[in-house]
Amino acid sequence: MKFSFTKMQGCANDYIYLDCRTSGVPENIVPLARKLSARHFSVGADGIICICAPETPGADGTMRIFNADGSEAQMCGNGIRCVAEWLHVHEPACAAKPVLKIDTRSGRKTLTRMGEELWQVEMGAYSTRAADLPAVNMGEGPLVRCPLTVDGKTWEVTCISVGNPHCVTLVPEVDGLKLEAIGPAFESHPNFPERINTEFVEFVDRTHLKMRVWERGSGETWACGTGTCATVAALVEQGLCPAGEDVHVALRGGELTIRVLPGRQLLMTGAASTVYEAVIEV
Known part of the structure; x- marks a missing residue:
């Protein structure tokens, strides 16, 4: 199976980002996270982050994060900035927005673009x-x-x-x-x-x-x-x-x-x- 991905990092907290807005999270996400995250043997990362369709009205997307061992985390502060940057670059509806709202397993987060590749997050x-x-x-x-x-x-x-x-x-x-x-x-x-x-x-x-x-x-x-x-x-x-x-x-x-x-x-x-x-x- 072939698929495309984006490797992104925030302060060297690096993840593999998958566009899952249409397809949803892959059924094999746990073994996939373990395999692709293995440094020196594969892509290498701290885990996989899936960019999914929004779950709440008015949101721009949803972040699902899977650690290198396949376990799912509720939230990732560096990861959510990268999700916002990905949406800003890849989603025309988000490109002109100075503020994005992203759903996570720990609630919706609001992000403001402060400059080139620079984001401020209201963490709650x-x-x-x-x-x-x-x-x-x-x-x-x-x-x-x-x-x-x-x-x-x-x-x-x-x-x-x-x-x-x-x-x-x-x-x-x-x-x-x-x-x-x-x-x-x-x-x-x-x-x-x-x-x-x-x-x-x-x-x-x-x-x-x-x-x-x-x-x-x-x-x-x-x-x-x-x-x-x-x-x-x-x-x-x-x-x-x-x-x-x-x-x-x-x-x-x-x-x-x-x-x-x-x-x-x-x-x-x-x-x-x-x-x-x-x-x-x-």
Whole structure:
């Protein structure tokens, strides 16, 4: 079977994008995601994102995201900017619109084009409640500065839901961390029955952070939009970063700018670009 795809990236968070607006999500999406995402053996990506027909009135499209292991995620902050960029380029009805609305498994998101390959996303409100992650054996919340024992070591974590679950922990420096050794134990910790995304954060100053991330279903990725939002939200909750101001987060693949608005609403700004388009036979 031959099909066309677009390879896109936001802060090096790279996915294979399929136009599924007419055909729907392929029936074999799980094995397809596993096969095509395998780096060095195939196209290589953090997963597959399907651009589908809108599900709600007034929306411009729907995003479905499948991780490299085939599991489906609710939301991807870098991915949704790429979906908006794809629609802007490939869908004439969207080309002239400064604002796009995209349905996701965590609700509709509104995106504003800020410049060439630059999008701002209204990510919605975050929560620190255990039930919203979900998390167990940690109290009901707010899950701010909670102890979490992982492989015999106790970490201080803040758990944030931004439509998908995140566990944020401050570390002295991120560059020397061996995430492949510690990430899997966080991801599969029994306190998180649906697994967890984990952000390791170095505090530079009140408006500048460095972050590395271990994503459930994909391992370490060079960026995570929802994880960056969760990180800034966690540090605002701890009083380390200011609400209402831009916070710049340096990731392995680039920089994202996050602002926490009243009502715990999150605003994310970052780039989205096409790497190449191709046809593959599988």
